[in-house]
Amino acid sequence: MTSPQMAGKTVLVTGATNGIGKVAARVLTQQGARVVIVGRDPAKTERMAAEIGAARFVIADLSVQAQVRQAAKDVLDQEAQLDVLLNNAGMYLNQRQETPDGIEMTWALNHLGYFLLTQELLPLIRATPQARIVNVSSAAHTMGRIRWDDPEFRLGYSGWAAYGQSKLANILFTRELSRRLAGSGITANALHPGMVATGFAHNNGSRISRVFSLLRPFAKTEEQGAQTSIYLSSSPEVAGMSGLYFSNEQPIKPAPQALDDAAAERLWRLSEEYVNR
Numbered sequence: 001m002t003s004p005q006m007a008g009k010t011v012l013v014t015g016a017t018n019g020i021g022k023v024a025a026r027v028l029t030q031q032g033a034r035v036v037i038v039g040r041d042p043a044k045t046e047r048m049a050a051e052i053g054a055a056r057f058v059i060a061d062l063s064v065q066a067q068v069r070q071a072a073k074d075v076l077d078q079e080a081q082l083d084v085l086l087n088n089a090g091m092y093l094n095q096r097q098e099t100p101d102g103i104e105m106t107w108a109l110n111h112l113g114y115f116l117l118t119q120e121l122l123p124l125i126r127a128t129p130q131a132r133i134v135n136v137s138s139a140a141h142t143m144g145r146i147r148w149d150d151p152e153f154r155l156g157y158s159g160w161a162a163y164g165q166s167k168l169a170n171i172l173f174t175r176e177l178s179r180r181l182a183g184s185g186i187t188a189n190a191l192h193p194g195m196v197a198t199g200f201a202h203n204n205g206s207r208i209s210r211v212f213s214l215l216r217p218f219a220k221t222e223e224q225g226a227q228t229s230i231y232l233s234s235s236p237e238v239a240g241m242s243g244l245y246f247s248n249e250q251p252i253k254p255a256p257q258a259l260d261d262a263a264a265e266r267l268w269r270l271s272e273e274y275v276n277r
């Protein structure tokens, strides 16, 4: 009998209590990985960890920097290796909100959450041969641009623009991370899961929510939507591939603004300022 594909590997999945992250965590567990999930709500996360068969769970609101650091510390203290970090937790917000750190929520969770968790876990990731970092972005990045002078939309908020910016940031972050990790054996890739019938932006009264409801019959199921995340986390086909953007298990070209290396470097420095305040 051959051993399961991910036997002996440790995987951390964020946003694993719902949607794409939940399916990815479940399938990677079935593939033999030791899966640790991160969730916000203690009772729900405990229940989902049991349902998924996860090895362990960590509680954190990933929009709050102290909680990201605490979650990473928990993983560094408890885990001997980290083969895959799947940054997946994200949301769309109709109205502008700020985190307890005083940072606009979409920027704080969708971008800085990925950035800071990855930074904090890098010592363990670096100690794990051939580790992979997988960042869930979106085709919504094509409509995004980085507001260098106002990334938190203090001058006027649009949920769609904030979401597009954050998903563009996911790809730029992945590019710069990949460049910085060159030669280490660690890979970093981003992906679009497709339009997926999850709880994402569901029934929140926004225009996007209404569009999502209309398109729901044409959307991917959660199982289909998790495929590219699972593929990048576990397939031998992508070993050594890095700095790329995938959709439907294929590398594809993102929008031109996501291929701007100067912007990727600038975003890195801006993000460092945010997490080192």
Ligand SMILES: NC(=O)c1ccc[n+]([C@@H]2O[C@H](COP(=O)([O-])OP(=O)(O)OC[C@H]3O[C@@H](n4cnc5c(N)ncnc54)[C@H](O)[C@@H]3O)[C@@H](O)[C@H]2O)c1
Pocket: 014, 015, 016, 017, 018, 019, 020, 021, 038, 039, 040, 060, 061, 062, 063, 088, 089, 090, 091, 109, 136, 137, 138, 139, 192, 193, 194, 195, 196, 197, 198, 199, 200, 201
């Ligand atoms: N559903 C789609 O059509 C679609 C399309 C493109 C990209 N995406 C991306 O896929 C990813 C997963 O989305 P989904 O569709 O599964 O959505 P979902 O709403 O079903 O799941 C999102 C997960 O993130 C978690 N989360 C939200 N805020 C959090 C916080 N502050 N701290 C910790 N966890 C938090 C939620 O608890 C949930 O588990 C997101 O990054 C999203 O941007 C989704």
